[in-house]
Amino acid sequence: MEELLAIFSITALSSVLAFSAPLIFAALGETWSERAGVINLSVEGTMMMGALTGFAAAKVTESLVIGFVAAMAVGAAMSAIVAFGSITLDRDQVAIGFVLALLGVELSSFLGTPFVRIPGVAVRPLPIPILADIPILGPLFFDQDIVTYLSFILIVFTWFWFYRTQAGLVLRGIGERPEAAFARGVNVIRLRYIYTLIGGAMIGFGGAAFSLHVILGWSYRHTANFGWIALAIVIFGGWHPYRVAMGAYLFGLIRAAATGLQSAIPGVPVQVFPLLPFPLMILTLIIFNSDSLERLKLYLPTRVQRSLTSFLRSTPPAGLGKHFEQD
């Protein structure tokens, strides 16, 4: 029990925030893409290639900036294939994304051999003076490194862009009703390309954040399964930036709890625990999506029902994955 409670200590929570940062980038990147109407199923492979590229480029050039930029370029390039295949050529988005997911994994294994388990560079902690000394909030939000700060900023920025800017309104429009947006004079295809590439770059950044910030270096299938989880988190988060972020943090928390439980339940083999968060995450997804939750809601007072409905709303953008032809 103590082990379980320990994950709620400030240090533990602070490391959950740092650990979840790569997932924040990947899941929010996917949210940008899907909100514009394009499912980029390649996240698993894109993150893997981002992690390898980021680490390798930073190691060779001894520059973290170049590492992250290279990872973003690779992520954008992979999403460009998804965009070209699905937006321009009208091929099955899921098919192209899935193949790229496998391809990215295999390619990272092939090209990554020289970089396996060698020391490299890493993002250094960067406590913000004065703010870091605030009790509780300080260690959580101001005693992190630049990657974690950026993940915080991206969450708020994504929300702001989606819901407080004209461009964000258009972004949501091309994902929900591309015909209507096009009738209003929006170049749907160009914008879908742009947002898919931006999303892909974020996913690549998430991969680099993994190898340069969370689990340092490169090993065979370094980010295994995190891309799939990022995809699940987007659905869990109902395509809303704050809820997506919560999903990523929930995953970090479950993972920390699983590690904590390891010593608490001696009967179960140690190797099972690192895998547990993945089915658990999917299970949560099922509960949130199922009708039983809807039925349960009916027993609550109307006011609670209404606010709960708007919070738990998780319908995908109406135009998600659908081909759009503009003439």
Add this chain to the structure above:
Amino acid sequence: MKRSFSPVAVGVAPVLLALLVTSLIIIIAGAQPLEVFLAIINGSFGTAIKISDTFVVWVSLAICSAGLLVTFRAGQWNIGVEGQIVLGAIGAVWATRLFEGGAPALVISTMLLLGMIAGALWGVLVGLLKIYGGVNEIFGGLGLNFVATSMTIYLISGPWKPEGTSSVSASKLLPNEIWLPTLEGLRVSPVSIVLALIVIVLVFLALRGTIWGLELKAVGQNDRSAFVLGVPTQRILLSAYTVCGICAGLVGAILVAGVRHQLVVNISAGYGFFSILIVLLSGFTAVWSPLIAFFFAALGIGGTALRLGLDLDSSLSGVLQGVLVVSFELVQGIRQKWFGGDN
């Protein structure tokens, strides 16, 4: 006036594109493309042993892609196929524990049977989650894949741990009598090849000449109108998952009875995922997928030679397969969009 591609160009263009891209990747990795390709060919067809190894892999890929043809026909992305293979393997090992010391023929048949049942159950679960839980089959399947892996790890490091070892990488090696009989000096078992051929023919006939095959197609193309026209949509979906699960479970059972002879953590080795690529590349046809499966099997076996001969990672064959499918998708799309080709 739109020009059209000749059918030969449609087949050859993706292959050339894939070879070109893969050559670039090989050069980036600091090796000679020609040397690498020759090593792969040599590694898959060089000796009788290697050809037989290619057939061992072919059996898994061919049976699995036959099953996936069924779920794809019903419009389902059965990514859970990987876990269904694992469950088949678990079922097979379980059978050996139930009938320990029984007549070999009986034990082997039970292994295959229990494997198929376990795979089918795991497949139906994906369908049930989709129909009653509203969970997209891709995520339901992925989740169940993780659960299957966790189960394997639990079994081989817990209840099925071999006595007297501290190793947690495999269950006890099965006694020789209950291995699928193989050809003299080779690893391939004729029984498994016969099983694969039976599955391929059955799936081909079922998709082509039965009402069930038509109903699958109706559900896959438009489940709403299929439902309105009186097709029992949910039952058809579940039947598709059952059949694919049976095929995947059979693969798992064959992997235990004929290849690994024990339960190991990564027993399916990605066969399920690569079978999805095979089905995509075959254009969802039952005639082409066994042939492409053979090509993929040869690449896979040839790839393992790279590590020994050229000090390159064997994942290059996976890269080549992936690049090939991406090229195929893009070339098909370009042909349809700009050259007026049809499907």
